[in-house]
Amino acid sequence: MVSQPIRVAIQGELGSFSEEAAVRLLGGDLQVLSFRHFDEVFRATAAGEADVCMVPLENSLTGSIHRNYDLLRRHQLKINRELYLEIQHNLIVLSGVQFDELSAVFSHPVALGQCERFFEDHPHLEMRTSHDTSGSVRELMEQQQRDCGAIAGSRAAELFGGEIIREAIQDNKANFTRFVLLSPKMKVSEDADKTSIVFSFRNVPGALFKSLSVFALRDIDLGKIESRPIHGRPWEYLFYLDFLACIKEERVNNALNHLREITEDLEVLGSYKRDEAVGIRGM
Amino acid sequence: MVSQPIRVAIQGELGSFSEEAAVRLLGGDLQVLSFRHFDEVFRATAAGEADVCMVPLENSLTGSIHRNYDLLRRHQLKINRELYLEIQHNLIVLSGVQFDELSAVFSHPVALGQCERFFEDHPHLEMRTSHDTSGSVRELMEQQQRDCGAIAGSRAAELFGGEIIREAIQDNKANFTRFVLLSPKMKVSEDADKTSIVFSFRNVPGALFKSLSVFALRDIDLGKIESRPIHGRPWEYLFYLDFLACIKEERVNNALNHLREITEDLEVLGSYKRDEAVGIRGM
Numbered sequence: 001m002v003s004q005p006i007r008v009a010i011q012g013e014l015g016s017f018s019e020e021a022a023v024r025l026l027g028g029d030l031q032v033l034s035f036r037h038f039d040e041v042f043r044a045t046a047a048g049e050a051d052v053c054m055v056p057l058e059n060s061l062t063g064s065i066h067r068n069y070d071l072l073r074r075h076q077l078k079i080n081r082e083l084y085l086e087i088q089h090n091l092i093v094l095s096g097v098q099f100d101e102l103s104a105v106f107s108h109p110v111a112l113g114q115c116e117r118f119f120e121d122h123p124h125l126e127m128r129t130s131h132d133t134s135g136s137v138r139e140l141m142e143q144q145q146r147d148c149g150a151i152a153g154s155r156a157a158e159l160f161g162g163e164i165i166r167e168a169i170q171d172n173k174a175n176f177t178r179f180v181l182l183s184p185k186m187k188v189s190e191d192a193d194k195t196s197i198v199f200s201f202r203n204v205p206g207a208l209f210k211s212l213s214v215f216a217l218r219d220i221d222l223g224k225i226e227s228r229p230i231h232g233r234p235w236e237y238l239f240y241l242d243f244l245a246c247i248k249e250e251r252v253n254n255a256l257n258h259l260r261e262i263t264e265d266l267e268v269l270g271s272y273k274r275d276e277a278v279g280i281r282g283m
Numbered sequence: 284m285v286s287q288p289i290r291v292a293i294q295g296e297l298g299s300f301s302e303e304a305a306v307r308l309l310g311g312d313l314q315v316l317s318f319r320h321f322d323e324v325f326r327a328t329a330a331g332e333a334d335v336c337m338v339p340l341e342n343s344l345t346g347s348i349h350r351n352y353d354l355l356r357r358h359q360l361k362i363n364r365e366l367y368l369e370i371q372h373n374l375i376v377l378s379g380v381q382f383d384e385l386s387a388v389f390s391h392p393v394a395l396g397q398c399e400r401f402f403e404d405h406p407h408l409e410m411r412t413s414h415d416t417s418g419s420v421r422e423l424m425e426q427q428q429r430d431c432g433a434i435a436g437s438r439a440a441e442l443f444g445g446e447i448i449r450e451a452i453q454d455n456k457a458n459f460t461r462f463v464l465l466s467p468k469m470k471v472s473e474d475a476d477k478t479s480i481v482f483s484f485r486n487v488p489g490a491l492f493k494s495l496s497v498f499a500l501r502d503i504d505l506g507k508i509e510s511r512p513i514h515g516r517p518w519e520y521l522f523y524l525d526f527l528a529c530i531k532e533e534r535v536n537n538a539l540n541h542l543r544e545i546t547e548d549l550e551v552l553g554s555y556k557r558d559e560a561v562g563i564r565g566m
Contacts, residue, residue: 036399036403037399037400058346060349060512061349061350062345062346062348062349062350063341063345063346063347063348063349063509064346064347065345065346066343066344066345066346067344067345067455108396109392109393109395109396109410109412110392110393110396112392112412113391113392113393113396116319116320116414117320120319127392127412128411128412129392129395129410129411129412131399172350205502205504206499206502206504208495208505208508209495209496209498209499209505212491212492212495213492215492216489216492219488219489221488221489222491222492222510224510224512225491225508225509225510226346226508226509226510227505227507227508227509229343
């Protein structure tokens, strides 16, 4: 019996950071479904066209990606795994092309924006936008352009046979993105030791303190907490909270029941094995 | 005696969202010093070349701008005021130009990236990058280009005499940015009712709960809390916390002394009047 490859939906083309995250977590036997927009990624996964999707939730420089948290809740997907990926933008060219031959560089607008200093140091290089970091490498290779480079992750160079001639040209060197693997079903692995929840409450003084006490009283450590005002619903807050325990533990069950007494719309986003790569521990 | 205009440093050109925020808070009698990069803005203000600077700290879609929090601490600047500004990207053209005449649109890469759907709906329009949203409008006007548009805020159109022919073309309609006015000195106005602090602690279970208890025990409501792992210093966290009280109150003084017993590097970022425009209240 031949096993079916896992169908994973991502935003962007093959060779993107999302695909790199998927390959790191799931291995090579993947069928990657690429979409232009995040809402299409979530919709395809919720509809069963993909088994899972891999999306970024936060970045070390730019913070939480609130719109992906929103999509996660709207489509009722669950976090099955997490991965912290280091984001490096590289200048990629056709094999053999020298830096001096280049007159323009293609990439996604956001990647170009993260490499502003590089363009200031090399004012003869024109910035040109494309829809995708990885797609800009693919097009370079297809059209055999010798006077243009592209900015993308190393996986794009590997995949399309480009050559990296400048590594890590982004303005900020320490740049990590937290990716999560989502599916329509809550899957709690044996080694799960981290749980993500979201909840809200109306303008109740001291409510946040009471919410955190349900964990402190049961010796459950927290791994992330973030409050977010809900625009369009004045005086209401949304909370993202990660704690370092598995949803199957009795003390967690008790804590969540306690939390439901004092909050609204409590939702468990997933319970999974934490990625310890970047040194995140309880507090 | 003629009063000197206030020298305010911003990232970007005249007509940018930062300048719009500065004019809203300080009125029109300003000398705007514009810089290409945020670190130059902070450095100029710390060095006294500017009296104040206006910078974004968080956005409703993309979260906290961690690198600006970092710069704020590094340069020891203080928050004197805050403002929530609605971010709208508009398509701006030379007066009298029709939409059908356009073949390309200029803007900063980040703004282009926030208007992707607009470009998909109008595939004949080429995206072209410039260093600045507002600068792209200025250049359009200077060069009297009839076949190109620019994407920027309404203030840029006003300032350079451009015409807005498509309003609010960003993908996400509800888009707010919290700007803060910074100076080297802590200035606490009479009506100050909000205080921002930052602190860290090492891997101590329950430490976050203890930290929040110093406020709960004194009936001080919180307005924002965000934890952030410190990359490069594993197992350490940084906390951003806003609370709804003035630094001059005795209960606040007591709470901060209490907080110093259990944290490291506690720093008061400022105490100021809160902007209630988007309905943020204590919790």
